[in-house]
Each structure stands twice: as structure tokens, then as C-alpha cells.
Amino acid sequence: MSSAAGSLSEPQVLAHTKRRLFPIEERDASRSYVVADTQFSQDEWLPGRPIEPEIRDRLAPFNRVQVGGGYPDLVGVCDLESELLAVDRLGEEPPLIAIEAKGHTSGGVDTERGIVQAYDRLHEANAAYLAAPTAAITGTDRTLARELNVGVLGVDAGGEVEVLEVPRIVGNRTSSEATALRFQAGAQGVADKSFGLNHPKNYLGYPLAHYAEGDTETLLSEYDVVGAADSARQGAAFLGLIEDGARVELTSLGREVVRFANARYGSVEDALEEFRDWYRSRKRFVEIAPGWGQLARRVIFAYPATELLVTELQAMCDDWQPEPSLVDLVDHLHTVHPTFTVELFLRGDDDVRRRVLTADGELRREALADGTVYHSPTVFQLKTMLYHTGILTERGTEPHRLDPLEDVWALREPV
Numbered sequence: 001m002s003s004a005a006g007s008l009s010e011p012q013v014l015a016h017t018k019r020r021l022f023p024i025e026e027r028d029a030s031r032s033y034v035v036a037d038t039q040f041s042q043d044e045w046l047p048g049r050p051i052e053p054e055i056r057d058r059l060a061p062f063n064r065v066q067v068g069g070g071y072p073d074l075v076g077v078c079d080l081e082s083e084l085l086a087v088d089r090l091g092e093e094p095p096l097i098a099i100e101a102k103g104h105t106s107g108g109v110d111t112e113r114g115i116v117q118a119y120d121r122l123h124e125a126n127a128a129y130l131a132a133p134t135a136a137i138t139g140t141d142r143t144l145a146r147e148l149n150v151g152v153l154g155v156d157a158g159g160e161v162e163v164l165e166v167p168r169i170v171g172n173r174t175s176s177e178a179t180a181l182r183f184q185a186g187a188q189g190v191a192d193k194s195f196g197l198n199h200p201k202n203y204l205g206y207p208l209a210h211y212a213e214g215d216t217e218t219l220l221s222e223y224d225v226v227g228a229a230d231s232a233r234q235g236a237a238f239l240g241l242i243e244d245g246a247r248v249e250l251t252s253l254g255r256e257v258v259r260f261a262n263a264r265y266g267s268v269e270d271a272l273e274e275f276r277d278w279y280r281s282r283k284r285f286v287e288i289a290p291g292w293g294q295l296a297r298r299v300i301f302a303y304p305a306t307e308l309l310v311t312e313l314q315a316m317c318d319d320w321q322p323e324p325s326l327v328d329l330v331d332h333l334h335t336v337h338p339t340f341t342v343e344l345f346l347r348g349d350d351d352v353r354r355r356v357l358t359a360d361g362e363l364r365r366e367a368l369a370d371g372t373v374y375h376s377p378t379v380f381q382l383k384t385m386l387y388h389t390g391i392l393t394e395r396g397t398e399p400h401r402l403d404p405l406e407d408v409w410a411l412r413e414p415v
Helices: 010-019 053-059 113-119 139-148 176-185 200-211 217-222 229-236 252-265 267-277 290-302 304-321 326-336 338-347 350-354 365-369 375-389
Strands: 033-036 044-046 073-075 096-101 129-131 149-157 161-165 242-244 248-250
Touching: 010 053, 010 073, 010 139, 010 149, 010 161, 010 217, 010 375, 033 139, 033 326, 053 149, 073 161, 073 217, 113 129, 113 139, 113 252, 129 290, 139 149, 139 161, 176 350, 200 242, 200 248, 200 252, 200 267, 200 290, 229 242, 248 252, 252 267, 252 290, 290 304, 290 375, 304 326, 304 338, 304 375, 338 375, 350 365
Parallel strands: 096 129, 129 149
Antiparallel strands: 033 073, 073 096, 149 161, 242 248
16 A cells, blocks of 8 residues: 555546546547446545535446446446557457546555456456556556556546556456446437437338438428437437438348338338328327337337336236336336446436435435436336337326326236
């Protein structure tokens, strides 16, 4: 343990490290997502040691993610710069990164413990780092880190981060907790703008209009599919119907929608004509258009969150609760899939996660009764689509109108 550490606290070290490894422009990218441990969402990270509000804002969002045998201070998915890794990438996916931070305390800076903790995370992470004040890192620390394949990042008083030891990226098994972060970092992760529309026909219509002759946005409007073309495009990407990059391309699932339309109507244009009949309709989609409704059900079920929700709602129905409230569902899900539950249901801003999660990552059930803590794309748009496709009994509600204690999440056809 080194005592030559300067005055940088652990939260400060972590904030500077996050800025270096996960810059804002990357944090918003489709392949990047990072969370800080919930201990840093509190007013104090240790008794008598406050966390400055600006540091807390920089570290948000917060979640408690188990990786290896513990909970990293910072964990995320990102394509890191080449100078941070001995190998650019392992496979097609960006690596899962775990960081243990150490800062100045009355006992010095426990850099050795940080290296050992980071090494433990390599049971599931692809790369792990110790981040600590530069003055606290000794030659012995660097030797130990090299032997254990742990990266070392030195942070100076001005917040500059120096790469002292570069780890080799490794392949590892992926836990359900790590999978939740990969889900958020991928094209189908839950964000405030993931689903802007709540009717599945709006998303089914996008690959049809894209495939048809003419401008996609114009066709969506002419056939009364949807006026909000950008939201339809974004939602179609989240549902895996299109790949939305420099140019839009249909996925295999999107091509299947086109095949369905051609088989039933002879052309996508004739199929789009039927979409006029559903404009502004509030009736359950699977009832007014059974064929399309079943196709939409297949698309919605392919969305990663749907199978998890259906599986756990069935388990609740089997065991004790056939018509759980939103609060009951989130409480149950958090016991079996804690990281995924937080990312799927709770808004990512500092205030919400501080109110809902304790320093140990446990839920404050009373905070779940406030509808405004929830992601609209989940409790409004996704739930309404699950209603329209015949999976749930009730449609979704906008967060500002939501009573989570009365909002029922029940399977329409439990087995």
C-alpha cells in the first residue's frame, strides 16, 4: 500500500478515468455503454467522505454489476483506443472492460488490492484495469500488474490519465450481468429514444416502404403508415428489422416481412394499401389484422427483452402472482436479473438511480411507486406493442400518467 498519493479521492480518479476511456462522443455511440457502481451515486462514498455533485454527474448512470467475484467500480462495453489494449479487439463485439479505482484515504492508496480485484474481474471481463493517482503507483505494482495481465492507469492532480501498463485482451464466458451491458451497448439497448411509437404496424411498414420503389419517408406518409418517419426508422432498427448505418439495409427479419407482404398481396405496394385501414386505430392489432399481428408478435418476441419478460411473468403466474403490478414485476426481476432490470426499466439519470438504488445496489421499493422513474420506451411503447401483439393483457402508460402500483403486467395467454 502506497502513501505517496496526493489528494485525489477514489471518485475523482474514477471520473477522470471514465472521461479518458469512455469519452462523451463514444458514450453516445451505438457500441458503447458504461455504468459506475452504485456506491458512487450516494452523497458519501465512505463515511465522512462526500462526493462532489459534478463528480457524481460525470459518473452517472449507476448500476451494480457483478463481474467475476465482485463489483467493479466502473464497467462498460466500448471499442477502446489501440494504446489502451495490446490487441485491438477479440471477435466482432467490443470488449467488456472492468476498472477498479483507488484513491487517497487516511491509510494511503491500496494499489495492490486494486490490482488483485481487477485480476478477479478477468474471469468474465475481456480487459481489466487499476486506476490510481500516478504518484501512488510503484514499480512493484507495475510488475504485479504485468504478471496478472491487468492494465494500469495513472491519474495526475490535473485529471490527465497516463497508460502505464497495457493489458492483453482475453476471451471469457459472459455472465447474465455482462450480457445486460452488452444489450445496452448494442443496437437494441434501451434508451430514451429507442421506441418513439407504440404501434407495431409503424415498424412493420418501414421495411416495406424501404423496399418499395420511391422515397421511404414519402411512401410512409402517402400510405398513411406513419408521419414520424424518423421514429419508425429508429424503432425498426431497435427491433432488428433494418441495419441503420451510413445506409439502411434490411436484415433477415426485415426481408421476412417483405416476403410475407409479397406472398399475401403480390407486392409491397399492395400490402401498404391495407395499412391505411389501421391509421390511428386503437383496437388490438392482432384482432383487427390477425396475420400481421402474428408476424408482429414474432418480431416483438425476437427483441431480447421480450423473452425475459415473458419467462419471468410466466414464473410469477405459476408460483404466486398471475397479475403483478409494475412494482411487483420490477421487484421480482431485480432478484433474478438485477443489472438487466435496472437498465430495462429505470431511467439512467443521476437523480433517478440515486433515489431507487441503495449504495449496495438494492432497490428502494417505495421509490418504484413513482411513475416518473421509469423508461418510457419500456413502460409505454414496448408494453403497448406487447398488448397489440396479444402477449400482455393491458397497454402501456406514459410515465407522467403511470401509477406503478396499479399498472398490471399480466400474460394474456399463460401456459
